[in-house]
Amino acid sequence: MKPGFREKLLMGFFGLLLVQGLVIFLWFSHAMKASVLDEIKNRGVSTGTSLAVGLVEPMLAMDYLRMKVLMDETTRLGNDIFYTFVLDPDQNILAHTFNSGFPVELKRVNPLNGAGPSSLKLLDTGRQMVYDYAIPITVNNDFLGTLRLGLSQTRAEKVVNQVLVSTIIIILLAIFLAGLVGTLLVNPLIRSVKKLHDSSEQALKGNLDVHTAPTLDRNCWDIMACNREECPAYKNYHHRCWYLAGTLCPTCVEGEYAKKIQSCQHCRVYRKCSGDEIQSLAESFDAMTLSLRGNLSDLKAAEKILNEQKARLQTILDAIPDFISLQDQDGRYVSVNKAFCQILGKPRNEIIGRFNQDLFPPDAAALYNEEDRRILSTGTPLEKENQIKGPNGIKWLHVVKISVSQKTDRPKGLVCSGRDISMLKAVQDQLTHAQKMESVGSLAAGVAHEINTPLGIILGYGQLLLEDVNSEGQVYKDVEVIVKQTKICSKIVKDLLSFSRSNKSVVTDFDVHGALEEVIAVVEHTFSLNHVSIHRGFHGAPLSMKGDKEKIKQVFINLLNNAFDAIDTHGKIYVTTGSVKSGREIRISFIDTGCGIKKDNLVKIFEPFYTTKGPDKGTGLGLSVTFGIIKEHRGRIKAYSPPKTDKTLARGTQFVVFLPTDSN
């Protein structure tokens, strides 16, 4: 386990004391050893010198006994004197203090060499180290002999070591006491730091209601004898008044901590309550969490407002039928409305964060990316009509794209707005088609009028010829062909005039159901021979309208014949009626179970002479004439294949005719 702050602090503290103690001990032991050895050396010289002076007289008197007594006395008094002996100038032993015989080799190891008043040598006896002093014994510059004195160094070191052991014990004791005092002093600091640590952890977990600073014995309201309950510091035990804005002491200055603290330092509340750096740290931490709590609640309130505004904006955007999208400068979709999601057939969360290439086919995505890049680089808006293939089929869109600029040089993104103009396009197509039909109608009417008269003459002469020639002959048969073909031409001309509405109309009030029944009665038997049945689904009440009944019947018969031709044999035709637009329009539907019409052909079926039937099966004017009659009655006709109102039929065609009850 890693040591904590307390352990580290104590380890550092004790380590420092130990190093200090060690340094002191080494320095002290070295100094003391040197000083003790110097002392021993000096003592040896002084003891030897005074003994040498004392030996002069017995040596002159050759009194060996006194010499011996003097030397024994000196050795006895100095407990570290190992030996003494005296040599005459010829190096003969005159007296010595050795009990077990004099070691002869000792005479030669430290001779006087005349370099100084004495000679000193450290000897190793094998058991201990000995300082050997050689001191001359002289009188009036006459050399009487040499005094040799041995002082034990080992004994001296023993004394030194005893002193050092005592020193170590004293130092360790001092370290222990210092450590004890240090621990007592460090503990409050550790507690404060731990409290700070715990508080900061709480704050990190989101609890900003922490109280780290110590509770004071006396607070500002006690010290100032204050009863101002409205003051934010009043009875606030956790926060110091100099951290709180809006306090009410006359000496308090307005503003936040930075402004207040200058003046607070002169206040007696501050002087009494402010503590050391750790207390200040704890107090400022409490003030910081208090301020954070305030800022956080402001931030939450702002976030709530922002979210509400965002939701409101999204609701507004979703209510707009046009699609709207916002992309960032990298082309990533960051916001889209409901209409955009519907066009793509994807939920919002599958669009946000995606790019064009994730949402559109590769060709379209490449085109849109190129457009986006151009708008972002030039800032020029783009407006165009776009055809897209969505889940609900092909749609035409009017699209506007603009860059979103900010104060910076680079645009921040793109706003794209698009409107579904598929209906408009369809109406445009219908209008163009209607105009084309109008033109064709006029042309047809003109041609028909011109042809009608010569055709009438040809037919008249042909019929006259038939009366004049033999009915059995070849000429009769040829003229008969001429008459027949002229009648066909005449029928075409009549159809063309009907289509162009050049025929006079006879307007009456009539019942649509009655007109339908009359037409069905004519064809029903023929159809049934080919196993084609007609099923009625008429509105409950009679549906009367004002118009040319015969022309309307022609419409019905054309549509029934077309249905029959589409079935050929074995099938059904459903004829239904209804009232729409609050009774202002009549709806008549013809559904067959036939072969149906290809999608591409549906738009052309009302054009004159357009037919999908084989040769000799029709002129292609039937539906054109139908279209012309309905148009003349200010009505509409629509074709669906397969039928729109009967989803059970996979094939077949439905024609729906809308006729106003009053075509005027």
Ligand code: SF4
């Ligand atoms: S800071 Fe407020 S509560 Fe404290 S003594 Fe001043 S007025 Fe009273």
